[in-house]
Structure formats: structure tokens, C-alpha cells
Amino acid sequence: MVRTPLSGTQHALRAGNATAVIAGVGASLRSLTHGGRDLVASFGADEVRPAYRGATLAPWPNRVVDGRYAFGGVAYELPLTEPRRGHALHGLLAWTEYAAIDKGPSHVTLAATIEAQTGYPWRVAVETTYELSSEGLRQVVRARNDSETAAPWGTGPHPYLLGGSGPLDEWTLHLPAAQVLEVTPDRLIPTVLAPVHSDPTRFDFREPRRLGAVEIDHAFTDLTRDADGFATVVVTDAAGCGAAIAFDDACAWVQVHTADQPDGPASPLHRAGLAVEPMTCAPDAFRGEQSAYDPGLITLEPGAETVASWEIRPVG
Numbered sequence: 001m002v003r004t005p006l007s008g009t010q011h012a013l014r015a016g017n018a019t020a021v022i023a024g025v026g027a028s029l030r031s032l033t034h035g036g037r038d039l040v041a042s043f044g045a046d047e048v049r050p051a052y053r054g055a056t057l058a059p060w061p062n063r064v065v066d067g068r069y070a071f072g073g074v075a076y077e078l079p080l081t082e083p084r085r086g087h088a089l090h091g092l093l094a095w096t097e098y099a100a101i102d103k104g105p106s107h108v109t110l111a112a113t114i115e116a117q118t119g120y121p122w123r124v125a126v127e128t129t130y131e132l133s134s135e136g137l138r139q140v141v142r143a144r145n146d147s148e149t150a151a152p153w154g155t156g157p158h159p160y161l162l163g164g165s166g167p168l169d170e171w172t173l174h175l176p177a178a179q180v181l182e183v184t185p186d187r188l189i190p191t192v193l194a195p196v197h198s199d200p201t202r203f204d205f206r207e208p209r210r211l212g213a214v215e216i217d218h219a220f221t222d223l224t225r226d227a228d229g230f231a232t233v234v235v236t237d238a239a240g241c242g243a244a245i246a247f248d249d250a251c252a253w254v255q256v257h258t259a260d261q262p263d264g265p266a267s268p269l270h271r272a273g274l275a276v277e278p279m280t281c282a283p284d285a286f287r288g289e290q291s292a293y294d295p296g297l298i299t300l301e302p303g304a305e306t307v308a309s310w311e312i313r314p315v316g
Helices: 285-290
Strands: 010-015 018-023 028-034 063-065 068-071 074-077 087-089 099-104 107-114 124-133 136-145 151-153 172-174 177-183 190-195 217-223 231-236 242-247 253-257 274-279 298-300 305-315
Touching: 010 107, 010 124, 018 124, 018 136, 028 136, 028 305, 063 068, 063 285, 068 285, 136 151, 231 253, 231 274, 242 274
Parallel strands: none
Antiparallel strands: 010 018, 018 028, 063 087, 068 074, 099 107, 107 124, 124 136, 136 305, 151 298, 172 231, 177 190, 177 217, 217 253, 231 242, 242 305, 253 274
């Protein structure tokens, strides 16, 4: 009997000189290349996915602080899946095997269901389609509330973009965001929404510039968009080669993380890619009633559907 790899069923896609592999566990983007060049930090098929690389996050991206929230006047408590900081991290499907319901040479549609449970008592059907072309890899996430009451919802991806060759410190970042959500240094609990020019060296990349040694693990918003409503974040090396991610106006936020690890350079994951995570809602959006800003939490009514999309493209 053929054993399924630890990362789940493998779905290989090809279009021209572009290739991608989607792993079934977490509907994760395991690898993406264009012209033989890696656009995202990859991981092995028989490897436990490190640092949520490429995972599809639902029904919330980022954190629910302390795993506790209230919705519709009822208090709920989620399992703490980020023990070091004591939060519920990246939703409920990151370790679920999605089933393929449609597949071709350059596309695959995967489906999973969030079953009602103590901390999230709603059934939500989730489908995601990856479609590869010579221009890039597009992902669409659709959700439908199959419960009898409204459900809180958010989603987003977790790719680590590669800015060409060389170390992350030498990459150039273009991040067209005017505001950043500040957090506590220890537990990354959101505090206040601030203009990026309040700490320009760390946060203001509205004009492309070198990352250097800055450490970022923050959500950004107030994004500049094109005529079609897409915001684009770009990371490149000195030669202008790298990757970009463009996301539609369903995603009002984007988390950027320089992938700093607690044990520093001793970890092979340390600053090994730039996490750029479009999100339909802010970190800790499930507790958004406590915020002085709109966290963008979606209230998904019974039978209602919602859609968000993004695309990773080669640069240079």
C-alpha cells in the first residue's frame, strides 16, 4: 500500500515554465517555481509543515488572544494552539486534510468542512481553488455557513515569499500600507493602530527600500490599490528578482513577518523568507468589539457565502 506523505496528498500543477505543488494538509502551497526559480519557501512532502508555510487559514487568520472571544452575546473558548504565547493561532483547518473535488493539469479545487465544536459551534464548508498560469498562482477561498445561526469568519494564506538570492536583510520590500497595528513585544497582542511613519525605519515601506535588520511581525492596513481593487506587496533582491503577492479588496489587512526565530540563526527557519499574509480581518478580530478600529470580522449569515482571492507572481 502506498503511504500518504506527512503533508498529505500531493497535487502537482504545471503551466508553461511554472510549477506548483499543493499539499492536502491545510491546503498548503508546498512549493512554487517559475523558470526554475523558487518564489516561496518550500518544505518536503514527507515533512511536518514548518511555521505554517503555505497554509490556508480559516475560520480566522493570525491570533485569537487567550483563545477567548464573544460573538452574538455568547462567550466561547478555543484550544490554545500557540502555547508559548497562549493564543489560538491560525484557525481550525491548518492540520486538516482537504479532499480534491476538481483537478486538472494546472488547477485543483480542495474542500474541507469545519465541524461545529465547543469553541466554534458552527458548520462552515470551505473550498479553495489554486490555478497556475505563466503569470503566477491564483488562490480563491470560498466559505459557506451551513449552520442555523450567523458565524464569525476570516481567512488568508501564509506564504513565505523569496526575494531572489541572498539573505533577507539584503532584499528590497515594497509595502503600500499607511497604517500598522502595533503589538506587545512578548505576546503580540494588538494595542493601537498607528501611521507607519511613527516608526519609519521599521514600518514605512511605501517607497521600496532595503529591509536591513528590522524585525517585523505586524499587520498593516490602509493599503494603496490599483484600479481593479488589488494591493500588491513586492520583495526583490539587488538584481530586481523576487516575488509579489496581489490581493483583492476582500483582504483589507496584510501580515508581514521577517521570520525571526526565538533561537536566532541556529534555526534553519530564521529569516528564511518573508511571510506576506493577506487577511480578510485583523489579528484578534474575533474580539474586535474591544478595538478602537474596525477589525473587519465577517459575520457569515446562515446559507451565505463569502469569497477572497490573491495571486503570487514572479518579479524580474
